[in-house]
Amino acid sequence: MxxxxxxxxxxxxxxxxxxxxxxxxxxxxxxxxxxxxxxxxxxxxxxxxxxxxxxxNQSGRSLRQGETKVIGLMIESSKETVENADNFFLGVTSGLQSVFARHKLDLIMLPCPSDEDPHEYLKRMVARRIVDAMIISDTQRVDRRIDFLSRAKIPFVALGRSLSASNFPWIDLDFEGVADHAVERLIALGHRRIAITAPSSEANLGYLFIESYRRALERHDIPFDPSLVIRVKSSEQGGYQAAHELLLLEERPTAVILIYELMAIGLYRCLMESGVMPGRDLAVIGFRDAPRARFLQPSLSCFRMSLYDLGVELGRMLLANMPVYREFYPGDGRNIIWPLELMAGESDAFRVGVMA
Amino acid sequence: MxxxxxxxxxxxxxxxxxxxxxxxxxxxxxxxxxxxxxxxxxxxxxxxxxxxxxxxNQSGRSLRQGETKVIGLMIESSKETVENADNFFLGVTSGLQSVFARHKLDLIMLPCPSDEDPHEYLKRMVARRIVDAMIISDTQRVDRRIDFLSRAKIPFVALGRSLSASNFPWIDLDFEGVADHAVERLIALGHRRIAITAPSSEANLGYLFIESYRRALERHDIPFDPSLVIRVKSSEQGGYQAAHELLLLEERPTAVILIYELMAIGLYRCLMESGVMPGRDLAVIGFRDAPRARFLQPSLSCFRMSLYDLGVELGRMLLANMPVYREFYPGDGRNIIWPLELMAGESDAFRVGVMA
DNA sequence: ACGCACTCCGTAAACGTTTACGACTGTATG
DNA sequence: CATACAGTCGTAAACGTTTACGGAGTGCGT
The missing domain is CATH 1.10.260.40 (lambda repressor-like DNA-binding domains)
Structure with missing residues (x-):
C-alpha cells in the first residue's frame, strides 16, 4: 500500500x-x-x-549451480563454552569475513545444540546443502567429522589437529612451542618443580601440550612427575580446583602452567584464600588470549595471538581447498602451526629461592 | 571407491x-x-x-515451497562485542534451539561484519531468502531494520525496544525495574549521591535506564544531578574511565550503578589504584549477567537473568508471529519486559555515614 | 452389472535461477 | 558476392523438490 x-x-x-x-x-x-x-x-x-x-533468490541459484556461496563455521554451544565466554569465535569471524568478502561469500555460524551429537549435526547441515564448505573446531583426538567431510569431499578446514585422517587441512595452535617456551622460561628463573594443567576431555590439544612439557623438562634433566599434571576442566572452576589440588601436593611446586588463560581467575582466587600470593609464592603462566584475564592482579604472564589474523589464515586455507577459488591462493596449502607471543606480566616475575 | x-x-x-x-x-x-x-x-x-x-536438498525444497526452515539470529561482531566477551548470544542460542527443534527448524547465527551497515546486511540476507525469519538484537533508538522487516512482512522478533515502528514483537530487559530497584536499595542504605553510567551510543536502553533512575530519585526528593550520569563505553575500559571521572567529581558520590556488569572489572581496578575500596568507600551495583564478573573481589551485587529462559521466550514469540506455527503458541503475543533478579554481593553491603 | 467411495500411487507442473545453444545482426575478409 | 566472425540476445532445459490432479485398483452395496 x-x-x-x-x-x-x-x-x-x-x-x-x-x-x-x-x-x-x-x-x-x-x-x-x-x-x-x-x-x-x-x-x-x-x-x-x-x-x-x-x-x-538463493534457493534458485543454489539449485541450479549446486553451490550456495555460504560458508559454515560450526561452533559448540555447550554449557562449558558459554561459561568460559571468551568470544573466541567472534574474533576469528572478523578475519574470516575479510577474506570471504572478496569472493562474495557469506559466513554463517552453526551452533551445534548441546544435546545433539556434533557428528550428526554436521551431517545434517551438509546434507541439506546449506553451505558449500565448513570450518570446524574443537577437534577431538579421533574425530568422525573429519573422516566424513574428507570422504564426502566437502571442502573444509579444521581448527585443531586430529589423528583421524592422515591428511587434511588444519591450523592448530603451537602448543609445543608454548609449553616449551614456558618451561624454559621458568627453569631460567630457577624453578625445578613446575606443574601443568591438562584437559580432562578427549580434545587433542592436551596430549600435545603435556608431551612438549615433558620433553622440555627432560632436556634439562628434570624427571617427569605425573603428579604435577593436574587434570581439570579448562574453566574458571577448573582453575580453582587446580589450585586446590596443587596446594595439597606434599612437595609444593613453585610454578604452574595453565592450558587455558581463564583458569587463572579461579586459580588466583583459591590461592589468595589460602594466603598464597601468585607472582610471589607461585609463578603462573597462561595460554591463549582471553580478554577476561587481562585485568587480573598481579597481571598474568601469558601467550597471546591475533584472532583476526588466525581467521584470515583459516579463510585462505579453506579457499585454497575449494576448486573454484584455488587459483587465488596458490601458496596457502595446509597445516599451519600458529605461533603465540609471550606477554610478560607480573605473575612469574620472581626468581625462585628468594622467598622459598 | x-x-x-x-x-x-x-x-x-x-x-x-x-x-x-x-x-x-x-x-x-x-x-x-x-x-x-x-x-x-x-x-x-x-x-x-x-x-x-x-x-x-534444501535448495530444491525451499524453491518449491518458498520457505527454508531456517531462522537467523543476527549478531554484531563489532570490536566492542568481541572485547566484552560475555557469550550472551551463545547463552540465548540454547534456549532458542530448544524451541525450534520441536518444529525441525534450524538456527543459524549471522554475524554482521563490522564494516558493513547492519541494515544493508540484513536486507541482503533476507533478499537472498536464506532464512524464513529473523531475530535481531542491539536495537537502536530508531532502527531502520525494524521498519524494513515490518514492511517486507518478514517474521521477526527484536531483543530490545525501539521507537521505530509503533507495533512490533520484542522482548526487552527490565531496565526500569533494575534502575528503580537499585536506587531504592541504595537509598535505603543511606545513600543520597548516586552515580549511574549510560552508554555513549544510540542504543535505546540508555534512555530508559536513566529515565527510570531519575524518577526513582525524584520519588525520594533527591534532585537529579546531570553530572552524576557518566557517559562511557559499556566495557571494561569504560568502567575504568567511569571510575576516573567519578573520582574527579567535587562532591564525590557514595554509590554507582553500572549499566553493564563487566564495567565493574575496570572500575574496581581504577578505584583500587586510587586507594578507594569498592564495598566500603563506594557502593557498586551491576546489571546483566556476565560470567566474567563473577569472580570479582569483593563480590559484585548485580542483577541477573537466565539467558536460556530468555532464549525460549524469544523463540516462542517469534513462532507466534509466523503464520505456520502461530497455532502452537496462542498465548505468546508480544512485548515482554524481562525481569532480572538481584544477587546481593559485598560490593554495596554497607551503610553510608559510617566511614564517610 | 453397475455405481460409488476409498486407498494408494504416478504424472507433471511449478518454484527462480543459470547457461548451453542457436539466431540474428553488422562488419570484415576472401 | 559469399563467407566468416564477433557481438548481442532470446529460448529452453536443467537443478531437486513438493503437490494438485487424476487414474488404477479394490471392496461394497444396490
Whole structure:
C-alpha cells in the first residue's frame, strides 16, 4: 500500500526482465558479469536491479549451480563454552569475513545444540546443502567429522589437529612451542618443580601440550612427575580446583602452567584464600588470549595471538581447498602451526629461592 | 571407491525412488508424513532413506515451497562485542534451539561484519531468502531494520525496544525495574549521591535506564544531578574511565550503578589504584549477567537473568508471529519486559555515614 | 452389472535461477 | 558476392523438490 510502488512487485528475475523488456537470460548474464552482453544494457540492468531492490533468490541459484556461496563455521554451544565466554569465535569471524568478502561469500555460524551429537549435526547441515564448505573446531583426538567431510569431499578446514585422517587441512595452535617456551622460561628463573594443567576431555590439544612439557623438562634433566599434571576442566572452576589440588601436593611446586588463560581467575582466587600470593609464592603462566584475564592482579604472564589474523589464515586455507577459488591462493596449502607471543606480566616475575 | 557403495550413488530423491522402484512423488509424500500413502511403503521408504543416508536438498525444497526452515539470529561482531566477551548470544542460542527443534527448524547465527551497515546486511540476507525469519538484537533508538522487516512482512522478533515502528514483537530487559530497584536499595542504605553510567551510543536502553533512575530519585526528593550520569563505553575500559571521572567529581558520590556488569572489572581496578575500596568507600551495583564478573573481589551485587529462559521466550514469540506455527503458541503475543533478579554481593553491603 | 467411495500411487507442473545453444545482426575478409 | 566472425540476445532445459490432479485398483452395496 504505502510502499514505494517498486518493491511490492519485485518477485524475481522475471519481473525485472519484464520491467526492462529484456529476456531473463540477458538479465542474468548482465548481473553476473558474463561477457556476452552489451555494456549499455548491462548498465541499465544494474540500475534497474538497484532501483527495484532485486537480489537473486538463493534457493534458485543454489539449485541450479549446486553451490550456495555460504560458508559454515560450526561452533559448540555447550554449557562449558558459554561459561568460559571468551568470544573466541567472534574474533576469528572478523578475519574470516575479510577474506570471504572478496569472493562474495557469506559466513554463517552453526551452533551445534548441546544435546545433539556434533557428528550428526554436521551431517545434517551438509546434507541439506546449506553451505558449500565448513570450518570446524574443537577437534577431538579421533574425530568422525573429519573422516566424513574428507570422504564426502566437502571442502573444509579444521581448527585443531586430529589423528583421524592422515591428511587434511588444519591450523592448530603451537602448543609445543608454548609449553616449551614456558618451561624454559621458568627453569631460567630457577624453578625445578613446575606443574601443568591438562584437559580432562578427549580434545587433542592436551596430549600435545603435556608431551612438549615433558620433553622440555627432560632436556634439562628434570624427571617427569605425573603428579604435577593436574587434570581439570579448562574453566574458571577448573582453575580453582587446580589450585586446590596443587596446594595439597606434599612437595609444593613453585610454578604452574595453565592450558587455558581463564583458569587463572579461579586459580588466583583459591590461592589468595589460602594466603598464597601468585607472582610471589607461585609463578603462573597462561595460554591463549582471553580478554577476561587481562585485568587480573598481579597481571598474568601469558601467550597471546591475533584472532583476526588466525581467521584470515583459516579463510585462505579453506579457499585454497575449494576448486573454484584455488587459483587465488596458490601458496596457502595446509597445516599451519600458529605461533603465540609471550606477554610478560607480573605473575612469574620472581626468581625462585628468594622467598622459598 | 572405498565407500560403502551406498552413499556414492545418493544424489537425490530420484535415486531413492529408483532404488525402491517407486515414483518420486510417493517417496516425497512418504518422507513428509503425508496421509495418502500405504503404511507399508512408508516404512520401506523411511528405511531406505535411512540406509542410503538420504536427506532432502534444501535448495530444491525451499524453491518449491518458498520457505527454508531456517531462522537467523543476527549478531554484531563489532570490536566492542568481541572485547566484552560475555557469550550472551551463545547463552540465548540454547534456549532458542530448544524451541525450534520441536518444529525441525534450524538456527543459524549471522554475524554482521563490522564494516558493513547492519541494515544493508540484513536486507541482503533476507533478499537472498536464506532464512524464513529473523531475530535481531542491539536495537537502536530508531532502527531502520525494524521498519524494513515490518514492511517486507518478514517474521521477526527484536531483543530490545525501539521507537521505530509503533507495533512490533520484542522482548526487552527490565531496565526500569533494575534502575528503580537499585536506587531504592541504595537509598535505603543511606545513600543520597548516586552515580549511574549510560552508554555513549544510540542504543535505546540508555534512555530508559536513566529515565527510570531519575524518577526513582525524584520519588525520594533527591534532585537529579546531570553530572552524576557518566557517559562511557559499556566495557571494561569504560568502567575504568567511569571510575576516573567519578573520582574527579567535587562532591564525590557514595554509590554507582553500572549499566553493564563487566564495567565493574575496570572500575574496581581504577578505584583500587586510587586507594578507594569498592564495598566500603563506594557502593557498586551491576546489571546483566556476565560470567566474567563473577569472580570479582569483593563480590559484585548485580542483577541477573537466565539467558536460556530468555532464549525460549524469544523463540516462542517469534513462532507466534509466523503464520505456520502461530497455532502452537496462542498465548505468546508480544512485548515482554524481562525481569532480572538481584544477587546481593559485598560490593554495596554497607551503610553510608559510617566511614564517610 | 453397475455405481460409488476409498486407498494408494504416478504424472507433471511449478518454484527462480543459470547457461548451453542457436539466431540474428553488422562488419570484415576472401 | 559469399563467407566468416564477433557481438548481442532470446529460448529452453536443467537443478531437486513438493503437490494438485487424476487414474488404477479394490471392496461394497444396490
Amino acid at each position: 504505502q510502499t514505494e510502488g517498486k518493491s511490492q512487485s519485485m518477485k524475481g528475475i522475471r519481473q525485472l526482465a519484464e520491467y526492462l523488456d529484456i529476456s531473463i537470460g540477458t538479465v542474468s548474464r548482465a548481473l553476473n558479469g558474463k561477457p556476452d552482453v552489451n555494456e549499455e544494457t548491462r548498465r541499465r540492468v544494474l540500475a534497474a536491479a538497484d532501483e527495484l531492490g532485486y537480489v537473486a | 572405498q565407500t560403502e557403495g551406498k552413499s556414492q550413488s545418493m544424489k537425490g530423491i530420484r535415486q531413492l525412488a529408483e532404488y525402491l522402484d517407486i515414483s518420486i512423488g510417493t517417496v516425497s509424500r512418504a518422507l513428509n508424513g503425508k496421509p495418502d500413502v500405504n503404511e507399508e511403503t512408508r516404512r520401506r521408504v523411511l528405511a531406505a532413506a535411512d540406509e542410503l543416508g538420504y536427506v532432502a
